Amino acid sequence: MSVVAGLSGRLPTFPWDKLEPYKATAAAHPGGIVDLSVGTPVDPVPELIQKALIAAADSPGYPTVWGTPELRDAITGWCERRLGARDVTHRNVLPIVGSKELVAWLPTQLGLGPGDVVAYPRLAYPTYEVGARLARAQYVAYDDPTELDPAGLKLLWLNSPSNPTGRVLSKEELTRTVAWAREHGVLLVSDECYLELGWEAEPVSVLHPDVCGGSYEGIVAVHSLSKRSNLAGYRAAFVAGDAAVLGDLLQIRKHGGMMTSAPTQAAVVAALGDDQHVREQRERYLARRTALRDALLKHGFRIEHSEASLYLWATRDESCWDTVGHLAGLGILVAPGDFYGPAGDRFVRVALTATDERVAAAVERLA
Structure with missing residues (x-):
């Protein structure tokens, strides 16, 4: 067996x-x-x-892993303005090459390995498990993180x-979990990539002072x-939080050349400095969400959680693959819930990320 095959052999079927x-x-x-x-x-x-x-297209030199001072200013300013975080310094932020890269390689970059445990929600983005597997660490899914060993x-x-x-953790749940993780010396990493897409709840960051003190x-x-x-x-993303943790990651990522391109860094500065385009995009997604949600309910689905994010978590109380097949017959493709763990085997995930014309077509077919 080749070395490459050995590494890929640790991973589940895509x-x-x-x-x-x-x-x-x-x-x-x-x-x-x-x-x-x-x-x-x-959308554009x-x-x-x-x-x-x-x-910024004329960027012949290497960008830095830590990003330009302007980028770090943009990230710290956004964290304080949008998340309510306080006293965020450049040492508290680090740009990354898209969030999936960070999720997949964080356990390895933290130096985790056999005997170490990575925990993630019972229903979750599959890359949390992939990251643990790549590091040869153990992994466990939880319902309540404070009940973990x-x-x-x-x-x-x-x-x-x-x-x-689309479930949103309350401020009280977050506060309790942060306190538990600190008590036991466990690094807590909160994936908040959908935080600006709350519909029926207002998501809160772990960086909010009411949560982290x-x-x-x-x-x-x-x-x-x-x-x-x-x-x-x-591929534009960033992490924010513990300066000691991010300082270590910065050194590792420097050695690995894990740098965001200079034009992308300039684009992120512009994006984080403007809230209007985010409001406009939210309105597009809200209209699609309303149309799809109503159509699915009328078609006999039940929707659970889904108070935020870009998905509807829907069920007809049957095997998720039966539901996928039913909708495929109508020309609609959705994700089976068991992609996100065995607990999702009777649900499907319906994304809001289609054009208005395609959403209208789905609504018509579900009628």
């Missing part, structure tokens, strides 16, 4: 490959496929961000708003511009 036959069925619909399976943005990159990228637990993932369920010790928050600014193609 789940999306299982969806291909259903995608073919949906694509055969006379009106074409409505792909609501993947949360990839479809805001013009002010494109202009910032173009203006802290022995050997080194990394605790939170995800609020949740992918896939004004100290960032032992906590890190992950944020992405993919959804809120349509920048999935730019």
Whole structure:
């Protein structure tokens, strides 16, 4: 067995490959496929961000892993303005090459390995488990993180708003979990990439002083511009929190050359400095959410959680694959809930990331 095969052998089967036959069925619909399976943005990159990228296109030198001072200013300012965080310094922030990269490689970059434990929600983004596997660490899914056995637990993932369920953790839940993690010396990393997309709840960051007590010790928050600014193609994200943790990550990432491109850094400065385009994009998603939610309910679905994020967590109280097949017959492709853990085997995840025209087509077919 080759070394490469040995590494890939630690990973589960890539789940999306299982969806291909259903995608073919949906694509055969006379009106074409409505792909609501993947949360990839479809709306244009805001013009002010494109202009910032173009203006920085002549960037012949290497960018820095820590980012420009302007980028760090933009991140710290956004954290204070949008998250309510206090006294955020440059040492409390670090740009990353998209949030998925960070999630997949964080356990390795933290030096975790056999005997160490990574914990994540029972229903969760699959890359939390992938990251643990890559590091050869153990992993465990939880319902309530404060009921975990802290022995050997080194990394605790939170995800609020949740992918896939859209569940939002309350300020009280976050505060209790932060206190528990600190008591047991466990690093808490909160994936908050959907924080600006709250519909029926107002998501709160672990960096909010009411949650963390004004100290960032032992906590890190992950944020992405993919959804809120349509920048999935730019690979633009950052982490904020414990300066000691981020300082170590900075040194490791310098050695690894894990740097965001200079034009992307300039684009992020523009994106974080403008709230108007985020409000406009929220309105687009809200309209699509309302239309799809009403259509699914009328079609006999039940929707749970989904108070935030870019998905509807829906069920017909049957196998998720039966539901995927049913909708594929209508030309609609969705993600089966068991992609996110066995507990999701009777749900599907319906993304709001399709054009208005395609959403309208889905609504018509569900009628």
